[in-house]
Amino acid sequence: MYSDKLIEHFRNPKNMGRMENPDGVGKAGNPVCGDVMYLYIKVKDNKIDDIKFETFGCAAAIGTSSMITEMARGKTLEEAMKISKQDVEGELGGLPPIKRHCSNLAADTLRKAIEDYLSKKKK
């Protein structure tokens, strides 16, 4: 059902846990649906300097969360904003069709975290 790479991220998630004093926080999903993701970022010189996640959900939700933290780290905010659901899925070697929408929240959550950072910066 799941690719080896997804299983690897599910079993040994990267950058997992809460971040103290993040520069931006993104949140997506709904506990009612069974998938919720929180993403925390620290920004330095317009680049994602540190990134962590917390996820309530299935293996696909946890795997995509872990995957995107690896994909986004070190990227400029503009580059990170462009990471799509398809990019995350592609990097993992595919997702089961039923898991493509609800459980692949990572790209949306990352965008929200960056938007949160940008809106705070304006103030």
Added chain:
Amino acid sequence: MIYMDHAATTPVDERVVKAMLPYLSEKYGNPSSLYGLAQEARKAMEDARAKIAGLINAKPEEIIFTSGGTESDNLALKGVALASKKKHIITSSIEHHAVLKTCEWLEKHGFKVTYLPVDRYGLVKVEDVEKAITKDTALISIMHANNEIGTIEPVEEVGKIAEEHEIYFHTDAVQSVGKIPVDVEKMNINLLSISSHKIYGPKGVGALYIRRGTRIEALQHGGGHERKLRSGTENVSGIVGFGKAAEIARQEMLSETERLSKLRDRLIEGALKIENSWLNGHPTKRLPNNAHLCFKFIEGESLILELDFNGIAAGTGSACSSRSLEPSHVLTAIGLRPEETHGSLRFTLGRSNTDKDVEQVLSVLPGIVERFRAISPFKKDFREYESALLKEHHSSGVD
């Protein structure tokens, strides 16, 4: 591997395989033919029918072979509905989808269905059944034991009420037959669904008990097999295996029930030591092999997968549900909030399980739950953290 998903399916007992093999090779006759080879198959099939009847205190001629529990439920509900002038059916909100989806289909075809609620343990109230009866009620269908949470319904009382009102009573006994006593006479049952692969028999075969004299239409027409109620050449090897499985279940049920109940209680007791966990279903009116647990703030599929990596096979509920993302209708019906239903885990024990298996599960489960809770954003409450986060945002906005 430790297999603890016996409500989904069971391994075929070696004695069953041995009984089946001749009917997959040299004894290949069609039971409808006249020569000796065919009659040998017919006799084996009738022996099996008698064994299955014996398990539920029915007469052999009241047993109709089907392809399994789902077909039996379809035949019972649609067959009785189509043969009746009455247009109302009473069922419960926690039935297996084989009953619920059949009821929905009947609703599209002019029938009215009452779906009775259940209490927090998953029990149907007998007085609710009686209150729901109208002059137009053709059938009451209440399952004997729930496939997810293991609650045993008061079918004997429901049967009594059905008899008093002269209404047919069907029960889906797929999960209970072979695990707890089933007596169609004592329970006033008119129709009862059974599946072979839940009692260590092969898949693809089941039966519907139909009390003599019950008015019912066939759904599958053809050569008139199975008293014209289910045409099609019989699955002889499957039926022979089913019969052997029924015979073994009857012999071993009492001792096995006692053994499994002890293992189940130990498993429940150990698992509930984990914080923020609880048992679903009734504390005592439950199947001897079922431990259905919820762990707050984590999601069941993750648990199942991680248990699998630890060599333990368990389920989240209805095996069919892994194909959909909907929260379980059973857990919703007993009053769990949708976010709570996701953290459920079902262990269903069986013949192969030992004390050692239970201890092994209890040695890895707390660590697995803890690991997923460390990943989860929810620690104390599904909403508390969310509001804390919003507050954080708000205050940072003020700065």
